[in-house]
Amino acid sequence: MTSVLESLNQGLHAAFAQDARVYLIGEDLLDPYGGAFKVSRNLSTQYPDRVWTSPVSEAAIAGVGAGMALRGLRPVVELMFGDFSTLVADQLINSITKFPAMYNGAAQVPVVIRTPMGGRRGYGPTHSQTLEKLYLGVPGLRVLAPNTLSDPGDLLRRAILEQNDPVLFVENKVLYPKQVLDNAALADFEIQASTQDFAPTHTLRLKGAPRPALTLTAYGYMAELAREALTRLAFEHEIFCELVVPTQLAPLPAGGGLQPALQASLQHSGRLLTIEEGTYSLGWGAEQLARAAQHFGGRLQAARRVAAAEAPIPAARNLEDAALPTLEDIISAAREMV
Amino acid sequence: MTSVLESLNQGLHAAFAQDARVYLIGEDLLDPYGGAFKVSRNLSTQYPDRVWTSPVSEAAIAGVGAGMALRGLRPVVELMFGDFSTLVADQLINSITKFPAMYNGAAQVPVVIRTPMGGRRGYGPTHSQTLEKLYLGVPGLRVLAPNTLSDPGDLLRRAILEQNDPVLFVENKVLYPKQVLDNAALADFEIQASTQDFAPTHTLRLKGAPRPALTLTAYGYMAELAREALTRLAFEHEIFCELVVPTQLAPLPAGGGLQPALQASLQHSGRLLTIEEGTYSLGWGAEQLARAAQHFGGRLQAARRVAAAEAPIPAARNLEDAALPTLEDIISAAREMV
Amino acid sequence: MSDDAALYTQLATIRRFEETVLDAFPKGAFYGTTHTYIGQEANAAGVLAHLHDGDLVFSNHRCHGHFLAYGGDARALFAELMGKATGVCGGIGGSQHLHWKNFYSNGVLGSTAPIAVGAALAEKRKGSQAVTVLFLGDGAMGEGVVYESLNIASLWGAPVLFVVENNHIAQTTPTELAMAGSLAGRFAAFNIPAVELDSSDAREIYAAAGQEFAQLRSTPGPRALILHTARFGPHSKGDDTRDPAFIEELRATRDPLTIHGARLEESERTAIEAEVDSAIAAAYAQAEADPLPEHAAYVKAGY
């Protein structure tokens, strides 16, 4: 089996092997360290002239990546912690994602900005956040988040090589050591896969379960908890759910529509629970609920979100546990909905 | 009558007069210029040692303001264009709003960051955005947006003097020359006012109109268009609406509830149309719809948003008009909802 | 055409273009904002005359002069300012946001610095021999990302020429209120060789820039050219807070057209001017007649 970390590392290696235009820029990338979370391991050894370890200058490395992309290369920028994406907000919002449209289609900026997000490691308020919600509504940006249901490395490789949008690639830290699941590990589930461009969405339900009363949707690491919740809700509470797990968080369908898999699931459940690790307001879940309400109107019988507390993420373990959404939170929210 | 611009300027003057701890930091503040949009006019003349014109260093002036606030002063930071708020994202998200909670309540950062937002002036993609949606979900931040229904300057003055949260104060550029409305100007409307802390929310309906079939909600300049839409919908289409206009955009009620005025309106209309100038996804409207769906479930019969196109705001007038929400957009969305 | 005549043509073209903009703006011909280059023409003309095919230019809000000296089309630039379909960016970008061939500008001060460095590094990696010019104002030197970029350019040997146009003012703020230390010191801090010149003479600037380009093409690594210059006009339109007498003095002593024009025969100079006048007038008229852009792509997303 392969861990998410290994898969991502393999995806980077594959991209480097496949295309000489691929570069990697970031802090502390050189072997033997290979980046703070080791996703970039062995790249500097194998491709010493295409891996550039940088000063601690997040805005500039994002901009350097943008300039390289503008001129035909395929750079990947690693931000050591997603918390520091705030430092690249201007580059991302006012340059990187603006250029293609603002220059009337005459420029492309295929840079991939990769970064770990998320808590549960006790790193405290400035190293534990799930900030991608800030960027999900930025026009022109593709936001991808891998999970264990399909190949994270392949998603990364294709994001680097097969398309021309700027990409924010969000890796939940807790996901790194998790195994990418094979058929055996998912034997209990009936799974439907669809794709948006090249990004897969998976819809899971327990084999042989009755028609779902509730749709859960989650991405990244929260999809792990949601899957567990789905099982426990079925066996312990006889609440049967369907779980929709997208890897493409943005853009969503133009015109305010739901992602097709989510729409299909809601069509029969009529109830939506969104599950995310980011803080509650103006998050990913809000957009899903809004679209569900728009599409289904009065046929959306129940809507709810599980998210992080609207506060900094504390360092103390018991406080951090209280601040971040847990399995129990999902289960109790779901129970109140049906 | 007083324009929004004059009112804001008076609010600043009042704050300076009332409290010697008030300072103003920003670019090009000195008279006779008095700031790019003139909101700061005459302050540098009257308070030369409390108005500091700065280098073009948005991140640093936000941080300097934060440091001053941390040490007991009441600084106001003017960002020349809200588009450049991206440059202060890190200061705002990882320092200014974090300190109070991260330092366990032992620190306060009562800095007010004021900035003009919005398009319709042909300034092009980097000088026309409505970016406050990026910050509405940042824990610990109060976001205020004045309108013509109540005193913008007073809202600003109270934000500076009467509370201890960091504040993002968002001024739509097109609002500046508009008159603050008096009773005569609003004679057609039945108006209910409520407050959240010190920030007013207004609920408007046409006098003598039947029970509203639809709730509109909007803030800032979009509340102007929404009010006009409300009148036209009544007279031209016999669609009777209620319009809810908050000045406090964040925080919203803890626990996922709706602002009371909005909840009250939806209670009888069961239909919600949100109207905002920011781009569509993950915006202010999404959060309102999500909360409405949560609260009302199947009783929310229709939900919809009017927002800007998911693209950079073009400079060309006809393109800009096409990208930004118009009166006609509101009317046609409303007509499709009832 | 002699080099001097060619240089004068550039200066006159920029001047005439910008005068036309300032004249026509109040008449409603344009929409939005603009920042004219009047007084600084010698910088763009002198520096960009050294460009080779394939070289890159990154510019800022005050980009018309850079664009025209790069070889950009006056009609397309007028059209862009008018929001026409034939504009440089089809009317989407407007005055501050231009891209044509290897020319790029953006309106967020300093934000272009790392992008220019990245682009320069890309060209170097691709082996294209192209060098990159980045124009910055004195005001833009307030932005932190510029220093991050100087550091990286120096560390990684990016073939960039940083051209600082110090017109001693940023919008309304005199440089002394916004800049501690010195411009030269800012480059020295990052081990970037910098040459400084206080001149409005296009030939002098051309010569100094020539040396910089020669170095840049022969030895790797960034360089800086600090040009002390004079802005004659308002920051944008009608927003000049400086003493009119001071501006008169600038115009009298530092006009690039007067200074360089003196090198030409009267007859040659007036012939160039007449040609430029009619070319700019024609460009303006064409742009005025050009169609508006289609806005299908900009439909609202609210459904």
Added chain:
Amino acid sequence: MSDDAALYTQLATIRRFEETVLDAFPKGAFYGTTHTYIGQEANAAGVLAHLHDGDLVFSNHRCHGHFLAYGGDARALFAELMGKATGVCGGIGGSQHLHWKNFYSNGVLGSTAPIAVGAALAEKRKGSQAVTVLFLGDGAMGEGVVYESLNIASLWGAPVLFVVENNHIAQTTPTELAMAGSLAGRFAAFNIPAVELDSSDAREIYAAAGQEFAQLRSTPGPRALILHTARFGPHSKGDDTRDPAFIEELRATRDPLTIHGARLEESERTAIEAEVDSAIAAAYAQAEADPLPEHAAYVKAGY
């Protein structure tokens, strides 16, 4: 206690505290991350010995030494690292995010620079006479906001002492790979006087810092003290990629405790060490016994 003894007590306290942290971490006593100050003790001890009541300190991720030298309580710091209610910030901040009295730290490199400048300006305006010390690592000098802050500090005369601790490495990146030019040049560029010292001798650092503080208190405006130093331990925990022989050499030649300890009588030194050992052990034991924080305030917002 003599000045030398007091200084040695500081050094030993920080050393013992940090050794305890590194020892106990693998045993699960702490949660999260940490950055220890071993090898750099003389900086905090030598600089902060000059603080007056009311002076401010802004620190970074490697803040334990600064905090203890500021006068912070070892038990409260252990408790903070353990996530206990009695921690400096009640367990919310953790290792990198401390605030007590006029001491503030944050984990985002460079982000404290403008805040320190603003705080210093506030004190100046309030007439408090307080000065502000800002600790930055060599790595943090990569951040643009630092340069914006140097410029503003210089322009507006903020009474800040910028203390750069150059331990020649940032996480795993040697300074040469991350810094073009020189540290001194970075301050000179903004007209900020800078003094440089390559020493692990607390007395030398104390003396140099003393001069800086004296200047800072008598003349307005920022100053810089660049301290070349040595990090003995890992960046965080077990992540040192340097050659162990090199670290051995650092420990042999640059240990602040050895260098300064030599000035004390053997008996006095060992007495201090014994006292420090037991104080730190007691602090640790107390912290261990302390209660967890209440988490009522951190309930989920999802309803």
